[in-house]
Amino acid sequence: MASVNPPRGMRDFLPADKARRERVLAVIRERYRAHGFDEIETPVMEDYDRLHAGLGGDNEKLSFSILKRGMDAEAIRAAADDQAALADLGLRYDLTVPLARFYATHRASLPTVFRAIQIAPVWRAERPQKGRYRQFVQCDIDIIGDASARAEAELMTASLDVLDALGLEGGSIRVNDRRVLDAMLDVFGFAPDERPGVLITIDKLDKVGASGVVAELRERGVNAGAVDALAAYLDRPATMPSFDDAGIRAALPSGIPDEVIGHLVALGETVAAARGVDAPLVFDPFLVRGMGYYTGTIFELAHPSVDYSLGGGGRYDGMIGRFLGQQVPAVGFSIGFERIVDLLPDSAAEGERSVVLVHDRDVPLAHLLALKSGLVADGARVRVEQRAKNMKALLERSAADGYGEFATVGVDTTAESLQFRPLS
Secondary structure (H helix, E strand, O other): OOOOOOOOOOOOOOHHHHHHHHHHHHHHHHHHHHOOOEEOOOOOEEEHHHHOOOOOHHHHHHOOEEEOOOOOHHHHHHOOOOHHHHEEEEEOOOOHHHHHHHHHHHHHHOOOOEEEEEEEEEEOOOOOEOOEOOEEEEEEEEEEOOOOHHHHHHHHHHHHHHHHHOOOOOOEEEEEEHHHHHHHHHHHOOOHHHHHHHHHHHOOHHHHHHHHHHHHHHHHOOOHHHHHHHHHHHOOOOOOOOOOHHHHHHOOOOOOOHHHHHHHHHHHHHHHHHHOOOOOEEEOOOOOOOOOOOOOEEEEEEOOOOOOOOEEEEEOOOOOHHHHOOOOOEEEEEEOHHHHHHHOOOOOOOOOOEEEEEEOOOOOHHHHHHHHHHHHHOOOEEEEEEOOOOHHHHHHHHHHOOOOEEEEEOOOOOOOOOOOEEOO
């Protein structure tokens, strides 16, 4: 028999799971809209060449390609070694590349500073494992057309507000700048052509530690003097730098451009002013984020309840220029929806009345549906169930599906005589 399971790395969602996800998405949408962002929608597919134009980093290797229509067996065999000759479309692997194309297409119809929301599924040919799926939802906000620290601050403030609204107070954001990383590697003495590989290794710092990073760099044979300088920097006494001019400078070697440090300081001051409290920002000079299109500030969302990030993003000023032929500043933040859903308690929607009408077999259909329609008109969510021999199982299932009350309906039951009892 054919398998009835969904494809590997993809999932079905039962009604209670789907309702829970939609409640979380509703909060995210509401908070993002409250911060002045507008939702857009782009196709699930983009041109193959666009998805493989060097904009998506390693995600390009995980793209699902779509076979060209009309190719016969001989044409497929002839093109077997050239994926670009086999495919002309692909499923989007993120929402940033489609947004850049969207902006280039509709720029004349958009405001000078455009604040976009995108909430949609994406697809990656991941190796399926716990926490990694081939289809998952991304929740992105982006600001296009603003090169100032205000744009990053708006993204951070809105994303922290989402966590608070979901009951995940206490979130913080790790912040760095790709220009800081490049300047540090220059100060240490790494050659420009070595730096991409060095950053890949440094990105493993949380997993392998300072000694592991240094050992891997030595094995790769990069500039020995630069590795020594990096090792000495990593061995210095570690302190949690304050997110101000003095704290950021103390966490960095000398020689980092004042302009970059000033941008970070302004960012911290703006977020603090917006939040009305000390900014929950943490400067991390070794935050890398692997996407090659980042050009400036980069950040990751953290929460004390878990040891992994709940989202992240950064500035990608060079991407839209690839479509327009002129540079347009852009910065984005993506919340890890799947991870956040897993953190939240499984609770029904607050303020929503949800009831089950358990009716006898002989209740006329017209009478039953009239009772239901009256409750629906009053704002309730209503399910109708025929009385079962195993009432306990019926009520337990209804409670698991998110219903809170039930009432029994007989032939003579009226709207006024309905007696509701809690399901749990």
